[in-house]
Amino acid sequence: MSDGSTIEWTDATWNPVRGCVKVSPGCKHCYAATFAERWRGLPDHPYGQGFDLRLVPEKLDEPLRWRKPRRVFVNSMSDLFQQGVPASYIRRVFEVMSRAPQHTYQILTKRGERMRSVCSEMPRSLVQQPYVWLGVSVEDRKYGVPRIASLRETPGFLRFLSIEPLLEDLGLLDLSGIDWVIVGGESGPGARPMREEWVLSILEQCRTARIPFFFKQWGGVHKSRRGRCLQGKTYDEFPPGRSGLDPERPARVLPYLAVLS
Template identity: 30%
Template sequence: MIAMAENSTIEWTHHTWSPWIGCQKVSPACDGCYAEHLMDTRMGRVEWGPHGERSRTSAAYWRQPLAWNRAAAAAGRVERVFPSLCDPFDNRVEPTWRRDFFDLIRATPNLMWLLLSKRVQNAVDMCEAAGGLPENAAIGGTAEDQENANRVVRHLKHARAYLDPAFIFLSMEPLLEGVCLLQADAIRWHPGGTYDDGGQPGYDEPSPDRHECVDWVITGGETDQGKHKARPSHPDWFRQIRDACAAAGVPYLHKQNGEWVDADSLPSEALEDYDIRGLTADGVARVGKKHSGRLLDGVEHNGFPEVSHG
């Protein structure tokens, strides 16, 4: 039995729901996969790995989003849904499953479906094969480092050009190195300013053409998942992305710091309250998810994109 996520604890969605369960690791961001850990410790529904299984969820479970849609319509709002235990553009999934999934999305117009994928390069072909992307679906890609950010943004913009999603977004969790959003072509500015993003030439006026930018950026640090221990994310990496988004007028959400924080930010009088289990050469301390929280320089960032459809 799958637990229904009526109110998700993930800061950027209202609900989590998956048309099927199962995936396999394709990038360094997958090393600490929470869904794999969930299968190992609680659900045991499928096996992850090089030949990971895929299991379609039940007919009763598929009726849950219809109830959410009715409630959202009655309240006059749009609620976000994230398929959290699968990849919507997984090429090892039976194509009829995706067509059925898209039919469900179309049947729930008061839900905004956040199709986050590590395989964004498949989006155009798979959406066309499934009868087209529903207008209440957004397409996102995961990018943990500069190389993947460069690649993912290119595919996101290709998907926007051909599929016209509600918006495109970039999830940079876990963030494993500093990333320049200008270099990745995720943001652009007009010439004339001196703003600097990671050593790249900068601009201080947002571009009037929002299609030059991604529509939303999410960042987050890694957390422990079973035997996999979280790798550190330096707060300066988050700050660099936060500042670039602010300068370009792109909504920014910082989900969490992970297990690590800037040691200089810890109050010396309360150090005994922190379980400091490690310290990196650049001054990042391992204090655990509870103590690290999601504040960045004392501020909670909860930016969301404007929805262009609906």
């Protein structure tokens, strides 16, 4: 699960950490936990310990072996900023990124306060780089929305929101300091529904703030049946400028001034 990805907004995944602990309602049907627990107890399997937290230092240098620039989702099978990951190890991850700056690293967390704390203690030369994109998950008002303020206070070059799974109407968001927004519904068994009006509200706020909007999926038990179209359109927008795109998997970078139609 490292040399390619079916996730629409990235090209590859890199997992120098495995496993995590659920912290909020967005974790209820975690795809990573479901996948990892299938293999618990299987000798010699990467996930033989299920979704228990593990540092995987032998995976640290993986991006150094990738020559073609690509967008890299860092720790798709974990959360780099969970309490069980030492700050010294997090720094090692950032040091590897600095040695392979041809890629764009998309780091997503539900631990916004710890990300702010750890990144504030690291050299700006590691954190505030165009190839490092820092993001937080936002699933609801109680747990997700407060993470936006922590992200805004985190030193970084580019900040993004992954509003997935979107579980309720988020209301009016403060999007100052945010450079990109991804929205998606929950998928798989037990998926909770996402309403169109919730998505359109976020889209309209992004248009007002001139922020690129990426609609990942409607989700559902059979997500492929519902697709990715929002009112007849597909939204594959990325931040302008450096995007770390795989040339074989280009994406549209749409103008900020597009209007809701």
